[in-house]
Amino acid sequence: MQQKGLLVVLSGPSGAGKGTVCQKLLEHRETVKYSVSATTRKPREGEIEGKNYFFVSESKFLDMIDNDGLIEWDKYCDNYYGTPKSYVESCIQDGLDVVLEITVAGALEIKQKYPECVLIFILPPSYDELKRRIVCRGTECCDVIEKRLEQAYKEMKYASKYDYLVLNDCVDNAVLNIEKILDAERLKPSRNTELLNTFIK
Amino acid sequence: MQQKGLLVVLSGPSGAGKGTVCQKLLEHRETVKYSVSATTRKPREGEIEGKNYFFVSESKFLDMIDNDGLIEWDKYCDNYYGTPKSYVESCIQDGLDVVLEITVAGALEIKQKYPECVLIFILPPSYDELKRRIVCRGTECCDVIEKRLEQAYKEMKYASKYDYLVLNDCVDNAVLNIEKILDAERLKPSRNTELLNTFIK
Numbered sequence: 001m002q003q004k005g006l007l008v009v010l011s012g013p014s015g016a017g018k019g020t021v022c023q024k025l026l027e028h029r030e031t032v033k034y035s036v037s038a039t040t041r042k043p044r045e046g047e048i049e050g051k052n053y054f055f056v057s058e059s060k061f062l063d064m065i066d067n068d069g070l071i072e073w074d075k076y077c078d079n080y081y082g083t084p085k086s087y088v089e090s091c092i093q094d095g096l097d098v099v100l101e102i103t104v105a106g107a108l109e110i111k112q113k114y115p116e117c118v119l120i121f122i123l124p125p126s127y128d129e130l131k132r133r134i135v136c137r138g139t140e141c142c143d144v145i146e147k148r149l150e151q152a153y154k155e156m157k158y159a160s161k162y163d164y165l166v167l168n169d170c171v172d173n174a175v176l177n178i179e180k181i182l183d184a185e186r187l188k189p190s191r192n193t194e195l196l197n198t199f200i201k
Numbered sequence: 202m203q204q205k206g207l208l209v210v211l212s213g214p215s216g217a218g219k220g221t222v223c224q225k226l227l228e229h230r231e232t233v234k235y236s237v238s239a240t241t242r243k244p245r246e247g248e249i250e251g252k253n254y255f256f257v258s259e260s261k262f263l264d265m266i267d268n269d270g271l272i273e274w275d276k277y278c279d280n281y282y283g284t285p286k287s288y289v290e291s292c293i294q295d296g297l298d299v300v301l302e303i304t305v306a307g308a309l310e311i312k313q314k315y316p317e318c319v320l321i322f323i324l325p326p327s328y329d330e331l332k333r334r335i336v337c338r339g340t341e342c343c344d345v346i347e348k349r350l351e352q353a354y355k356e357m358k359y360a361s362k363y364d365y366l367v368l369n370d371c372v373d374n375a376v377l378n379i380e381k382i383l384d385a386e387r388l389k390p391s392r393n394t395e396l397l398n399t400f401i402k
Contacts, residue, residue: 123400126400127400156397156400156401157401159390159397160390160391160397161390163389163390164385164389164390165388165390165393165396165397177384177385180381180384180385181388183378183381183385184365184378184381184385184386185385187365187366187378187382188364188366189322189360189364190361192366193361195324195366195368196357196360196361196366198327199327199328200354200358
């Protein structure tokens, strides 16, 4: 009687610390797998193909859309980002939780296709701190910083549509809270119909 | 920016171990308070007035209903059970979680009046074990045992209407799972509107 895995979506403005939270979560829990996104964005320093992203050309990305190979995709700051379908679905069938780090638009698209997915919005400690982090990251030009700030504000307005909010004022706390969310979600009746049937057969 | 407390409803068939789970939960968490029910049932050995129940006459109970002093009430195995309103509401306002141990009918009534409440159904390890526990409890006559078994089966059919199922195969595990549920519930956007407003003011 194996329970299916959870489809977990992490979003949050650039600078909220999604990446660090996600990485720590994966370290804590072997049963949580990371869904590597495909993107047309150029790799940042240190980013590894197949680990951080699948870096693809725009034409290759458009092919993936046409062949129903993505469960969601979105354009963000002039680059495409998308989630390859096969890996996600095989994890869930194997009872593993799979975590996606995607934009708000992508998250809402996924919720429509997979209503049982768990949407978690990562909040920065404060708006001022977010601003500081985006500016200090320094891997982008001024233009991109301005765009990211605008985008962050827009994204935050969608936080209320998520299932859970996790304030990232301390990474360990944020990870602990996500783990509690995953455990609690697995206790929902809709994820335990087989168990219930053993009682009311 | 104090968050309101949670209204937590525990149900489950007689013999599922709700009482023990609830007691341990209260011991673990000072911020969880127990809502003492009023009942017209006769006290069992060791039960204390005002701790386990408020034991009242039928006429007194009917008065409480008339005066809107109960947030829910139900008749179960020929006795009335109900939840006094004032204690529950003051706990929630003070940011404390308040836990109610009530029947399925009462729980569903509460969900309609307080949609933000958290319904948790406690499942026994198995149906056979439940049967054994109800028979072995031995504080009731045969007639009552038969009624409780029937009622247990009926109640189990409502488990899928609850927010969460907690299998009580080990009390400590069951309590831990309930604590995770409470922590996760507090992360829902609807319980954090003030926090969200600080970001999108």
